[in-house]
Amino acid sequence: MTATGVGLRTKTVHGVALCDDPAREACFTVVHTDAEMHEWPGMSDVSRRERIHRHMNNECGAMEIAAQALVDFPDAPWDLRMRVARQAADEARHVLLLARRLDELNGHRGEFPVANYEWGVTNMVNTLPGRLAIENRTFEAGLIDLLGSLRTTWREAGDETTAEVLDAILSDEITHVRFANRWIRRLTEENPRVLLDVAMAVRFLARVNQALEPAVGSVNAVGVAFTAESRRPPAVDVDARLEADFTEEEVREVLRQAGFRSILPREVS
Amino acid sequence: MPLSVRARADTVATLRHTSVYLMETLARWVPTSPEYEAKTLFGRHLWEFAQHADALGQRTSELRLGFHANRPPTEAYATILETVRASDPTPTRLTRMYDGIVPDLERRYRAYLEAVDHLMDEPTVRIVERAQTDLARMIRERDEVLTQRPDLAGPLDGGIIEALNAIEEIVDFRPMPAGAGS
Numbered sequence: 001m002t003a004t005g006v007g008l009r010t011k012t013v014h015g016v017a018l019c020d021d022p023a024r025e026a027c028f029t030v031v032h033t034d035a036e037m038h039e040w041p042g043m044s045d046v047s048r049r050e051r052i053h054r055h056m057n058n059e060c061g062a063m064e065i066a067a068q069a070l071v072d073f074p075d076a077p078w079d080l081r082m083r084v085a086r087q088a089a090d091e092a093r094h095v096l097l098l099a100r101r102l103d104e105l106n107g108h109r110g111e112f113p114v115a116n117y118e119w120g121v122t123n124m125v126n127t128l129p130g131r132l133a134i135e136n137r138t139f140e141a142g143l144i145d146l147l148g149s150l151r152t153t154w155r156e157a158g159d160e161t162t163a164e165v166l167d168a169i170l171s172d173e174i175t176h177v178r179f180a181n182r183w184i185r186r187l188t189e190e191n192p193r194v195l196l197d198v199a200m201a202v203r204f205l206a207r208v209n210q211a212l213e214p215a216v217g218s219v220n221a222v223g224v225a226f227t228a229e230s231r232r233p234p235a236v237d238v239d240a241r242l243e244a245d246f247t248e249e250e251v252r253e254v255l256r257q258a259g260f261r262s263i264l265p266r267e268v269s
Numbered sequence: 270m271p272l273s274v275r276a277r278a279d280t281v282a283t284l285r286h287t288s289v290y291l292m293e294t295l296a297r298w299v300p301t302s303p304e305y306e307a308k309t310l311f312g313r314h315l316w317e318f319a320q321h322a323d324a325l326g327q328r329t330s331e332l333r334l335g336f337h338a339n340r341p342p343t344e345a346y347a348t349i350l351e352t353v354r355a356s357d358p359t360p361t362r363l364t365r366m367y368d369g370i371v372p373d374l375e376r377r378y379r380a381y382l383e384a385v386d387h388l389m390d391e392p393t394v395r396i397v398e399r400a401q402t403d404l405a406r407m408i409r410e411r412d413e414v415l416t417q418r419p420d421l422a423g424p425l426d427g428g429i430i431e432a433l434n435a436i437e438e439i440v441d442f443r444p445m446p447a448g449a450g451s
Contacts, residue, residue, distance in 0.1 A: 022300035060305065063312045067299035070292065070315070078326065078337050085292060085319035088299065092312030095305060109305065119300075 018120030027110030049107035056098035057114040063091035130201030136180030148237030177244035235261040271386040278332035282340035288322035360423025367411040
């Protein structure tokens, strides 16, 4: 399952080669780093719109990554391709849900800069298990943790509608992470070399993260400082990760990386 | 005289091949079409084609052609599919897919239903009926997109429609080499 003839162009960001951006309408300002984004703290009106705008573009990226995997890996097992096709459709619905919510909050497309980081990183990997390890097992699993907290944040801010949208998205994302976990396990059992593909992909992601992570103390495009706290991974949604078929050992490792902060805790033996 | 088991299997395998091809075509268009309305339409509809391919692929096994067997269509039809896949920009993609390929496929499904004994081939008939419903909805959803984004309406591509209408048979009934096509 190695991509043949992918032919995607690359761009260089801070010395790292990433896959060039997918097509976006002219109304969008496409940037390449967190420092160029307009991320505000808190839940002011502008912060709410930016959060949804950013999430909408990220869901669009997830849809594009799944679609590109269908193009690049025509020889992958059909049942796996079916899961990936379903994921593309799910992510498309997420884009539409968030676009609708953005309209309801009087926001508009292109109101804030967007970055296509996940697309840029994931499509540099030329094996399907490697892409699943990055996009589904890492980015989407991280989103599971984030959504676990964000639902509460939006509810506490009095926005039950957005909280419900995020809840719906969360249940889909758990499904996407689960199929990736199961397929990576299955493909590894069939061919232990797949584990090497996964390890190389994860190492590549770590290298890119390290190169592009904004320095603590630097500020983003609207003057908000990056702090050690803002750089920490989100609290781990233990139940959701277990539901997504991470092993207890894997959940323990993620908990360790997150400083043992968790939500919806359940005892992990 | 209704179609033989083999003829039905070849037809179903060709429709499966076409569905997979169209799923991949829409997948190509997702990252390369700039407009959200088009991207999300293609992203949702590639899943429809995947489901058609899946159901048809299970049926090929029941018709003794192997699980998820694929048969490439006739050369003329394959050429049209390639032309459509290469389409750009978005309005051309939308019109070629939803005014050309999708209605033509619906017509070919209808022709299949007219050609088979509905009791003898009931499992395929059910798959085809569901696919027809999906295809009709896909066209309606494209129309909704055009209502929101009239700028994405392209001129009707008469050439593609004419070429599709000229193709009577998309199934290449010539024997395939052993091991090919699945």
